[in-house]
Structures are given as C-alpha cells and as structure tokens.
Amino acid sequence: MRVAFAGTPEFALPALAALHESHRVVGVLTQPDRPSGRGRHLSASPVKTFAETHLLPLMQPATLRDEAPRAQIAAWNPEVLVVVAYGLILPPSLLELPRYGCLNIHASLLPRWRGAAPVQRAILAGDSVTGVTIMRMDRGLDTGPMLLRKEIAIGTHDTSGSLLAALATLGAAALLEALAELAAGTIQALPQPKEGVTHAAKVEKSEARIDWSRDAASIERQVRAFDPWPIAETALEGERLRIHSAVNMPVKSDKYLKSGSIVSVHDGIMLVQCGQGALGVQKVQKPGGRVLSVSEFAHNQHLAGRLLG
Numbered sequence: 001m002r003v004a005f006a007g008t009p010e011f012a013l014p015a016l017a018a019l020h021e022s023h024r025v026v027g028v029l030t031q032p033d034r035p036s037g038r039g040r041h042l043s044a045s046p047v048k049t050f051a052e053t054h055l056l057p058l059m060q061p062a063t064l065r066d067e068a069p070r071a072q073i074a075a076w077n078p079e080v081l082v083v084v085a086y087g088l089i090l091p092p093s094l095l096e097l098p099r100y101g102c103l104n105i106h107a108s109l110l111p112r113w114r115g116a117a118p119v120q121r122a123i124l125a126g127d128s129v130t131g132v133t134i135m136r137m138d139r140g141l142d143t144g145p146m147l148l149r150k151e152i153a154i155g156t157h158d159t160s161g162s163l164l165a166a167l168a169t170l171g172a173a174a175l176l177e178a179l180a181e182l183a184a185g186t187i188q189a190l191p192q193p194k195e196g197v198t199h200a201a202k203v204e205k206s207e208a209r210i211d212w213s214r215d216a217a218s219i220e221r222q223v224r225a226f227d228p229w230p231i232a233e234t235a236l237e238g239e240r241l242r243i244h245s246a247v248n249m250p251v252k253s254d255k256y257l258k259s260g261s262i263v264s265v266h267d268g269i270m271l272v273q274c275g276q277g278a279l280g281v282q283k284v285q286k287p288g289g290r291v292l293s294v295s296e297f298a299h300n301q302h303l304a305g306r307l308l309g
Contacts, residue, residue, distance in 0.1 A: 001023045001024070001079050001080060001179055001183055002023075002024050002026050002076075002077060002078050002079045002080075003019050003023045003024065003025050003026065003078055003079070003080055003081075003082055003179075004025070004026055004027045004028070004029070004073060004076050004078035004080075004081045004082070004098070005019060005025055005027070005028050005029065005047075005081075005082050005083075005084075006028075006029035006030070006081060006082070006083045006084070006086040006088075006090075007028075007029075007030060007047045007082075007083065007084040007085055007086050008030050008031045008045045008046075008047055008085055008086055008087050009045065009046060009047075009085050010046045010168075011084065011085045011107070011164050011167075011168045012046070012047050012084035012085050012086075012168075013046055013047065013050060013168070014168045014169050014171070014172035015082065015084045015105055015168070015171055015172040015175050016028070016047060016050055016051075016084070017050070017172070018172040018173070018175065018176055019082065019175070019176075020050075020054055020056070022176055023179065025056050026057065026076040026077065026078050027056070027057040027058070027059065027072070027073065027076040027078070028047065028048075028050075028051040028056050028057065028058050028059070029058075029059050029060075029061070029069075029073075029086065029088075030045045030047040030048045030051070030058070030059075030060055030086070031045055031060065031086070031087050031088070032060045032061075032062055033045070033048070033060070048060065057076065059072055059073075061088075063088065064088055064089070064090060064091055064094060065091060070091075070093060070094055070097070073094065073097065074097060078097075078098045079098055079099045079100055080098045080099070080100040080101065080102070080103060080179065080182070081094070081097070081098050081101075081102040081103070082102075082103050082104075082105070082175065083102055083103065083104045083105075083137060084104070084105045084171070090102060090137065092139055095137055095138065095139070100182050101136045101137065102136070102137040103134060103135065103136055103137070103147070103175070103178065103179075104134070104135045104136075104137050104142075104144070105132055105133075105134060105171040105172075105174070105175055106118065106132065106133045106135055106142055107119050107130070107132055107164065107167045107171070108122065108130055108131065108132075108133065108200065109129070109130060109131045109132075109133060109149055109151065110133040110135060110142060110146060110149070110192050111142075111143075111192040111193055111194075111195075111196055111197040111198075112127075112196055112197070112198050113130075113198055113199075113200040114141055114142035114143065114197065114198070114199055114200060115141065115142065115199045115200035115201055115202070116200060116201065116202040116203075117200045117201065117202055117203045118130070118200040119160045119163050119164050119167065119225075120160045120200070120203050120225045120226065121198070121200040121201070121225075122154060122163075122200075123154065123158065123159075123160060123163065123221055123224055123225035124218075124221055124222065124225045126217075126218075126221060127154055128153065128154055129151050129152065129153055129154060130151070130152060130154055130163070130167070131149055131150050131151040131152050131167070131170070132149070132150050132152075132167055132170050132171040132174050133146050133148070133149045134146070134147045134148040134149075134171075134174050134175055134178040135147065136189050143192065144189075144192075145189035145190055145191050145192065146189065146190050146191075146192060147178045147181075147182070147187055147188075147189050147190075148174050148177060148178045148181075148187070150170050150171075150173075150174045152166060152167065152170055157224075158224060159224045159225075159227040159228070160224070160225050160226070160227060160228070161227055161228045203226070203229075203230065205230045207222075207226070207230075208222075208226050208230040208231060208232050208233050209232075209233060209234070210222065210232055210233065210234045210243065210308075212234070212259040212260035212272065212273070212274055212275065212308060212309055213259045213274075213275040214274065214275050214276075215274060215275055215276035215277055216248045216249065216274040216276065216277035216278055216279045217248050217277065219232075219246070219274060219279050220246055220247060220248040220279060223243050223244075223245065223246045227244065227245075231243070231244065231285075232246075234260070234308045234309060235308065235309060236306065236307075236308055237306065237307070239286065239287070240286070240287050241284055241285070241286060241308070242284060242285040242286075243281055243283075243284060244282075244283040244284065244285060244291050245281075245282040245283035246279050246280060246281045246282055247269075247279070247280040247282065248277065248279065248280070249269075249271060249277065249278045249279065249280040250277075251271070251277065251278045252277075253273070253274070253275075253276050253277055253278070254273060257273040258273070258307065259273055259274055259275050259309075260272065260273065260307050260308040260309040261273040261305070261306075261307055261308075262303045262304055262305065262306050262307070262308065263278060263304065264304050265294060265298045265303050265304060268282060268293055268294050268295045269281070269282060269294060270282075270284075270294045270297075270298065270303060272308060281294055282294055284297050
C-alpha cells in the first residue's frame, strides 16, 4: 500500500519503521526543527532522522493550512495517511484526500482519554489497563470511528516513559493488522461509544509539584506519570528536589506528624509522611546535579525530622 506518514517524537518511530518494512512509504511529514538543550541548537525530530537515514521524501511545514503542503501530499498520491503524535491539525481537505482516509494511532482505549496526554492521565487516575486505538480521523479531537483496539495492562512500576514505549510497539503491530484488513475489505470502522468519554489534558509543568497532604498512593502515581517529564518535585527547606522514584509504603499514617515530614532514612528508602500513608522515596535530584539514590543523598546529612514541601 502507498502510505504517507506524519509524526514527530520517538513514540512514532516503531510505526514508521513497520510501514517502511511492509509498505511503500511515499512521503513523511514531521515538525520543523526545534531549539533544544542548553545551547538551544536546532534539533531534528526522531522521525526526520529516520526519514533522512532511509532516503524517504520529507516535508516539515510549519502549518498544513497552506496550499503548498497539501499539493505536495497529493503529488505523493498516498492511499492512506498515517498520523502518530504529529502535532499539527490536519485540515478537512487533507482528511479526505487519501483513498482510505487518515488513520491515527492513539495511545488509549478510546473514548477514554481523548487528548494530548492519555498515558500520563491513565497512570494518574490509577487505571489498570490501557491500550492503543487505530482510528480514522475526523474533524473532532480523537472522535473518529475506530478500526481496531488492543489492550495492555498498566504495571505497578510503569512510568509514562516505559508505558509509551510498550504502546508504541503495540500500536505499530495493530496498525499493520488494520491496514491489511482495510486492503482486504474485512474491517469495519465503528463509531466511538458515547459513554465513557474522558479528556486527557496536556501536562503542565506546575502539576509536577507534590502536595504531601494527599494520599501516598496518588503521589506515587504522580511520580510515575511524570517520568520522564516534567518529573515530580518538592522542596527541602526551600531548595528544589526532584523525586525520580518512589514506592507507596504499607504503613499507617501518624496523625502527630505534619504532611511532608521525613520520618526516617533506612535501607535506601526515605520515608515521607503523607496525608494518608507514607511514601518511600528512592531516587532524588538537586538542581543541576545528577540523579542520586537516597543512600547517596543522605550521606553526611541528617534528614529525619526535616520537612518537604
């Protein structure tokens, strides 16, 4: 099948690689190069790097509203346009251009978690399962009819990074299955149910701040959901402290301790009092420093009795 592809981050690579191996990729769309790093040098997206390495036709329009990008895509003559975490809105004229339409790999079991951050929201909410949905795109936000859904369990140690990697692989396989059935005429696009719709709002950096008055289980999910970005954080006596790894500890709340109090440091665990229960912090990072185990962080300083917040 003649396939055009639109995507930008690492999450999109397994799908693009699978298409390159099994179909004819006639063109690739990705976001323009962006400044990154401390030097703010222009950096190519992972999808651009793949396309250039494999000598695939490439475009990086700043918008798809202009006629020039649409004309170029039309010249590629794709039978289908696959969209994976691209980052630009497709205009109606483009949605209707390919024979099989525009297909999207969405990292949730639609209609749950429509929007920009489905993986982070699923972990924050304590969902036990998630998955990918192969959807035919329409003019709404993740509202199009579904071709295929595949489930995966959310592990108790999954971060958004590890879960995204698993979903990227699952999504690539599901995409190939959907395309094969499309070509054979054996798959039907079904409308999304009206029940169970939730919105996965974009993650804001301000959400990373830990409120120790909350229960330990929800804070532990916050740590996992915001790894690798923006990383959950607190402050130790005014100095920012990032929390990279933590576990929910099976201990009773101490009503005499203030939330955020460091109860003890033992066996690589910094036990922190929460509104309900306690969090066992395992890895931390001070501003400008490297990620430290709690044993390293606690070396030559007394932490018990001090307050985070």
